[in-house]
Amino acid sequence: MKEISSAIQLIPLENYIVLSIALFSIGMMGVLFRRNTIAILMCLELMFNSVNLLLTAFSAYHSDPSGQVFVFFIMIVAAAEIAVGLSIVVMMKRNVDSVDINLLNRLKW
Amino acid sequence: MVALNSYITLSWLVPAFPLLGFLITGMAKNRLKNNQAGIIASILVSLSFLMSAFLFFALRSSGQESATVTLFNWIAAGDLKIPFAFLIDNLSVTMMLIVTGVGALIHIYSIGYMHGDDRVNSFFAQMNLFTFSMLLLVMGANYLILFIGWEGVGFCSYLLIGFWFKNPAFNYAARKAFVMNRIGDLGFILGIILLFFTFKSVGFTEVFSQATSMHSGTPLVTLITILLLVGAVGKSAQIPLYTWLPDAMAGPTPVSALIHAATMVTAGIYMIARSSILYNLAPLTMNIMIILGLATAIFAAVIGLRQNDIKKVLAYSTVSQLGYMFLALGLGAYSSAVFHLTTHAFFKALLFLGAGSIIHAMGGEQDIRKMGGLRKKMPVTYFTFLAATLAISGIPPFSGFFSKDLILSKAFENNPLLYILALGGALITCFYMFRLLYLVFFGSQRLSTVHPHESPRVMTFPLIILSILSVFGGFLNIPSLFGGDSRFGEFLNKSIISGITEELGSATEIGLIVSSLILLGLVILYAYRIYVKKADIPVADGVSTNIFSKAIENKFYVDEIYSAVIEKPFGSLSDFFFNKVENKVLDPAVDEVGILTSKLGNLVRKLQQGNMSFYLFAMVAGILLFIIFILIV
Numbered sequence A: 001m002k003e004i005s006s007a008i009q010l011i012p013l014e015n016y017i018v019l020s021i022a023l024f025s026i027g028m029m030g031v032l033f034r035r036n037t038i039a040i041l042m043c044l045e046l047m048f049n050s051v052n053l054l055l056t057a058f059s060a061y062h063s064d065p066s067g068q069v070f071v072f073f074i075m076i077v078a079a080a081e082i083a084v085g086l087s088i089v090v091m092m093k094r095n096v097d098s099v100d101i102n103l104l105n106r107l108k109w
Numbered sequence B: 001m002v003a004l005n006s007y008i009t010l011s012w013l014v015p016a017f018p019l020l021g022f023l024i025t026g027m028a029k030n031r032l033k034n035n036q037a038g039i040i041a042s043i044l045v046s047l048s049f050l051m052s053a054f055l056f057f058a059l060r061s062s063g064q065e066s067a068t069v070t071l072f073n074w075i076a077a078g079d080l081k082i083p084f085a086f087l088i089d090n091l092s093v094t095m096m097l098i099v100t101g102v103g104a105l106i107h108i109y110s111i112g113y114m115h116g117d118d119r120v121n122s123f124f125a126q127m128n129l130f131t132f133s134m135l136l137l138v139m140g141a142n143y144l145i146l147f148i149g150w151e152g153v154g155f156c157s158y159l160l161i162g163f164w165f166k167n168p169a170f171n172y173a174a175r176k177a178f179v180m181n182r183i184g185d186l187g188f189i190l191g192i193i194l195l196f197f198t199f200k201s202v203g204f205t206e207v208f209s210q211a212t213s214m215h216s217g218t219p220l221v222t223l224i225t226i227l228l229l230v231g232a233v234g235k236s237a238q239i240p241l242y243t244w245l246p247d248a249m250a251g252p253t254p255v256s257a258l259i260h261a262a263t264m265v266t267a268g269i270y271m272i273a274r275s276s277i278l279y280n281l282a283p284l285t286m287n288i289m290i291i292l293g294l295a296t297a298i299f300a301a302v303i304g305l306r307q308n309d310i311k312k313v314l315a316y317s318t319v320s321q322l323g324y325m326f327l328a329l330g331l332g333a334y335s336s337a338v339f340h341l342t343t344h345a346f347f348k349a350l351l352f353l354g355a356g357s358i359i360h361a362m363g364g365e366q367d368i369r370k371m372g373g374l375r376k377k378m379p380v381t382y383f384t385f386l387a388a389t390l391a392i393s394g395i396p397p398f399s400g401f402f403s404k405d406l407i408l409s410k411a412f413e414n415n416p417l418l419y420i421l422a423l424g425g426a427l428i429t430c431f432y433m434f435r436l437l438y439l440v441f442f443g444s445q446r447l448s449t450v451h452p453h454e455s456p457r458v459m460t461f462p463l464i465i466l467s468i469l470s471v472f473g474g475f476l477n478i479p480s481l482f483g484g485d486s487r488f489g490e491f492l493n494k495s496i497i498s499g500i501t502e503e504l505g506s507a508t509e510i511g512l513i514v515s516s517l518i519l520l521g522l523v524i525l526y527a528y529r530i531y532v533k534k535a536d537i538p539v540a541d542g543v544s545t546n547i548f549s550k551a552i553e554n555k556f557y558v559d560e561i562y563s564a565v566i567e568k569p570f571g572s573l574s575d576f577f578f579n580k581v582e583n584k585v586l587d588p589a590v591d592e593v594g595i596l597t598s599k600l601g602n603l604v605r606k607l608q609q610g611n612m613s614f615y616l617f618a619m620v621a622g623i624l625l626f627i628i629f630i631l632i633v
Helices: A002-008 A013-033 A037-061 A066-096 B002-027 B036-062 B090-113 B120-139 B143-161 B168-199 B204-211 B219-235 B244-250 B253-262 B264-274 B276-280 B283-304 B310-330 B334-361 B379-393 B399-414 B416-441 B457-477 B487-493 B506-533 B547-553 B555-607 B612-632
Strands: B066-077 B080-089
Touching: A002 A037, A013 A037, A013 B612, A037 A066, B002 B036, B002 B066, B002 B080, B002 B120, B036 B080, B036 B090, B036 B120, B080 B090, B080 B120, B080 B143, B090 B120, B090 B253, B090 B264, B090 B334, B090 B457, B090 B487, B120 B143, B120 B253, B120 B264, B143 B168, B143 B219, B143 B244, B143 B253, B143 B264, B168 B204, B168 B219, B168 B244, B204 B276, B219 B264, B219 B276, B219 B283, B244 B253, B244 B310, B253 B264, B253 B310, B253 B334, B264 B276, B264 B310, B264 B334, B276 B283, B283 B310, B283 B416, B283 B555, B310 B334, B310 B399, B310 B416, B334 B379, B334 B399, B334 B457, B334 B487, B379 B399, B379 B416, B379 B457, B399 B416, B399 B457, B399 B506, B416 B506, B457 B487, B547 B555
Parallel strands: none
Antiparallel strands: B066 B080
C-alpha cells in the first residue's frame, strides 16, 4: 500500500480533482442532452467512474485502503444496475423499434 | 414431601383433560355421531375428577398446607413478573372436586338430555371449555390467572345461554348476562390493577404475606376489596347486578345446573374467600357484603314466591342462596360460606337436573301450573327432588340444614336482627320450594296432551348420586354441638384466615335450631294446605289485583327500572351521537380530508409528463440548486 501510494502521490491531488470534475461534467452533459438511451447509460457510467477515481485518489492520499474497497463495491453495484438498464433498452427496442429516450413518454400518471 | 411435589406437578392434568375434550369435540364436531361427543366429554371430565381426588389425598397425606406449581413464566416486563402457576391448597382442591365432580355428573346427564339436538357436539365442546376455564379460575396462583378463568367462564356462559340462538329472546338473555358480567368485571380488573399498584405483585402468596402486616381499615385496601366485590357481585348475581341470572335460564337445563347454580356463580364467593386476608382488613367492605347478601337473600326469595316457571323459581332461589353465602362472607365466616357453596352445589344441581328431567318428560313445558301428579309417573325424579327440596329448606339431617344453620348461628352472634331477617328468608325459601314440589308432583295432572314417563337411566343416575350427596353432604361438617368436629371447616381454615373465632353457647344454639325447625314445619304444613288440600293453582299472569302480589309477579319491576334508567337513556344518547356527531361531524370531516388530498394531487400531477429528458434535467437542476444553497448559506 505504501509503495503504491507514493507512486500515486507523484501526481498532485489537484490533477485528479480536475480530471474527475471534467469527466463528471462530460457525463452529466451527456445525460442531459443525448437522446440515445445507450449513450445516456454510458454517460451515467462516466459519472460513476469519475466519482470512483476521486475516491481512490483521496484514499491513496490518506493512505486509507477502505476507500478503494468501497470502489469495488460501487463497481459491482454499477454492473448490476447497467444490466437492468440494458435489459430495459432491449425491451424498448423490441417494443417501439427505437432507442430514442423521447419516445418513452408514456410513463406518466 | 418429595412424594407430594412429584404428584402435585401433575396438577396441570386437571384442567388439561377438559381442554383436550374441548379440542376433540370442537374440531371433530362435524364427524362425531350420536352420543360420541357426550361420552368423550364425560370421560375426560371424570378423569379430571379422579385427578383432583388424587391431588386431594396427596395433599392430605403430605401434611403440607399448600403447594405452588409453576408451569412457565408467562409475563415478565420490568416489575411485573407473572408466572403461569397453580396454587394447590385445601380451598382450591375443594373447589376442584366440586367443579369436576358435579361437572362430570352433569356431563353424563347431558348425554341423555341433549340427545337428538342437532348441535349436541358444540354443546359438549362448550361445556368442556367451561370446565377448563372454571378450573383455571379456582387453580390459578395469582389474580391474573383467576381473571383468565373468570372471563373464560363468562364467555362460555354467554355461549351456552344463547345455545339455542335461533330464539331472539334467548340471544337477548345471553347478551344481558354478558353485559351485566362485564360491569362486574370492570370493577374486578380495576381491583387487580390497584392490587398490583399497591403490592407490586398479583400472586396470592406475595400479596397476602404483605397484607398481614397492614392495619385494619387502610383506605387503599378497602378500595381494593370494594372493587373486587363489584366483580363478585356481577359474577355471583347479587343486588344490583342479579337480573341476568333468572334470564340465563334460557340455556339448556344442564347449563343452568352446572354454570348458573353449581359452579360459575360461586366464583365470586371463591374469590372473596381466597382474598380473606384482604377482606379482614376492610370492615367497611364486610358490612357492605352483609347488607348486600341479606338484601339479595330476602329480595330474591320474595320474588321466587310467585314465579310459575320451574326454572325461574330455581333461579331466584339460587340468587337467594348466593345471598346467604355473601352474608356469611360478610360475617367473616368464610369457611361457612364455602361449606354452603358445596352443599348448594349438590342440592341445586340436583334440583336443576330434576327440573330438566321434568321438562324432558313434559315435552318442554316449564310452567308449573300445567304440571302436577308427577309423583307416580316419575318416582326417581320425585324422590331425588324431594331430597333436594328438604336439603335447601334446611331440614335436618339433610346437607342444607348444616350449612344454613352454620350461617344463621354466625348471624346471631353478630346481631340477632340479622338472624331474624336471615331466618325469614329461609322460611320463604322453604315455602316456595314446597310450593314448587307440591304443584309439580302432587294433585292430578293438569296438562292432558303429554304422557310423562321416567327419564332414561343416563339421566337418573346423576340424580341419584347427587341426591346421596345432598342427603349426606352435611356430615362433612358436623358442628361440635352434635358431637362432630367441624372437619370441613377446619380443613378449609388452613387456607382461609377466618374473621371470627367465638362460638355460640350450645343452649342458645339448640334454642335457635328448635325454633327455626318449628317454623319450618309450620311453613311446610301451610304450603301443604294451600297447594295440596285446597289444590289452589296460582292464577294466570296479570290477573291478580293486589298491588303487592302484582309487584312480586313482575319481579318488583327491576328490569323495567333498569331499562328506563340506563338502557333507554343510553340508547338515545347513542342515537344522538350516531345521527349528530358521527353522521354530521366525523364522517364529513374524514370525507373532506380525502377530497382535499385528491384535489392537491390533481394540481401536482401536471408535472409528471412522462418525458424522460425533462426528469433528468429536473434532477440535475435540483441537485445544482441544492449545492448552491449549501454553498451560500
